[in-house]
Amino acid sequence: MLGVCYYPEHWGMEKVPEDLRQMKDLGIRFVRVGEFAWSRIEPNPGEFSWKWLDAFFDEAHRVGLKVILGTPTATPPKWLVDRYPDILPVDREGRTRRFGSRRHYCFSSPSYRQETQRIVAIIAQRYGQHPALAGWQTDNEYGCHDTVRCFCPRCQEAFREWLRARYSTIENLNAAWGTVFWSQEYRSFEEIELPNVTVTDPNPSHLLDYFRFASDQVREYNRLQVAILRKYSPGRFITHNFMGGFFQFDHFALAEDLDFASWDSYPLGHAEWIMQYRPLEECFFRSGHPDIAALNHDLYRGVGRGRFWVMEQQAGPVQWAPRNYSPAPGMVRLWTLEAFAHGAEVVSYFRWRQVPFAQEQMHSGLLRPDSSKDTGFFEVQQVAREIEKLPLPDMEKSPVALVFDYEAAWFFEIEPLGVGINYLDLVFTFYTALRKLGLDVDIRKPDDDLSGYHLVVVPSLPIFRETLVEHLAPLQSPVVFGPRTGSKTQVFQIPPNLPPGSLQEILPLRVIRVETLGLTPQENVLWKGKTYPVHRLKEWIETELPVLGAFQDGRKAVVARENFFYLAFWPSVEFLLDFFEDLASQKGLSPLRLPEGVRIRRRGNLVFAFNYASEEREIPAPDHATFLLGRRVLPPHDVAVWRETP
């Protein structure tokens, strides 16, 4: 089903009835509103103006549209911030971030938590039972504009409490953090500050705990809202719109309090920064890289325990990336169908109409500011008709599990050791190789049930909990671990038996040195008679395990014990393609080599093929395939769907 993001407060009630009717005609079923409307709901403290929102709800009900109501807490109004200045967050440099845009609040602020509870309760009581209300979105994009990590006095206070609960005594903390180094020893929890504006690197254990603390604060804050919404609006769903490729808080943990996950998909904008260390090929400028939206769909299906929506779908150019291309004709439709292929329940476009004022005036919508139809509108019209005729079977378990961990992202932030080393890049490399082989992927957290997959890949799990040994050891399928797995203990120290720490029980090897190599290939790995250039990172390992792949200096680069594999380097897509192809074929998975720019995704007995390339491509459908959409030769930016017959 389709939805749209709408801002009645931008347009006045005169336009609403006609807008809603037009949405309905277009095939839209859901409309999200309200997430930034606090100043229009409560223009003065305690003085509410409901007329416009009441009228909107009633009109939506009349027209037959379902509403997702956003709690307006991403934008506390001016009077509120003036009344409680401690709401404002403080940046890494120690500067107060001011009113005048959005997300100007600190998750730890006691006054903001109180005000949040107040406004959420008032709104939930008013609309929680409205017949048009489908469900809630809490806040908007937690963490956007670098707002998870705040360095204000409230956070410092809360962090001390958090540490006290974790370590009980200051001696424990000193030992865990190794504060004897550089005379950092603390005499009490009151002496501990936040790890910013230090002369050089702060203590990494201090940083990791602070990152964990900041993540917990977001979860706690969201929980405050959820508790109130559950109370006043039983039976309606609660979700949050997460961002693509954003890892500063543990989304798996936060989503436990939600009914399902949602995320905001801006494939062109995301491509500009996800591809930081690997130049985006020109052919993808107007389509986005073929694995970017897909990776996030698979991640959020995992975060949402099988259920997710796309709450905001790019429908034309955005205004916030370094370059803001117009999507190639067909891409809005392609992105929509791709989301459904990966299991999205709803795709909701951002936004109904481009607004002629303020920060996002150059961000497109389905309509232009003068209400004429923009190009995205027509693609939505087409796709709305198509999905009506497309029976979507239930999602099934994918053959491959990719194990994803938010702490791993924090580890690589704290200790990259060199240029080009970040968790997203590593995960993206593994994911791309699997997807180029036509393999479908589920993204799971480390302690999820991983049995029943044909292949389990762990790009890296640096903080490797001891309990995972028991969890992973019984797995029968191949399990592939990437570099830096098991690098640290829970408190960010080198494990006593050297990395990979307790993973040694499964894979007896020791990492005796780590080198980083920069972005240009400096090394080669020889595997099965072929040479693969290696850049970024190389580990020196010592092990009795037989060598499967070696560096040019003879050191072991790929080793295995039974079905467990270890890669002692930052692998390239080229290496992983051959490596996974080999493993997958041994497991009867029949991997394919997809043509450049083509991806496929199965949903039940349907196979979807997407052509991200700017030329036509022949897709690998069987001869007798019955096409429900498209055909074997796929024009640029087009989609085919066929039924798989057993």
Ligand code: GAL
């Ligand atoms: C999202 C945000 C929206 C809007 C959009 C523009 O990050 O949730 O409110 O700003 O980006 O692309």
Ligand code: ZN
């Ligand atoms: Zn703060």
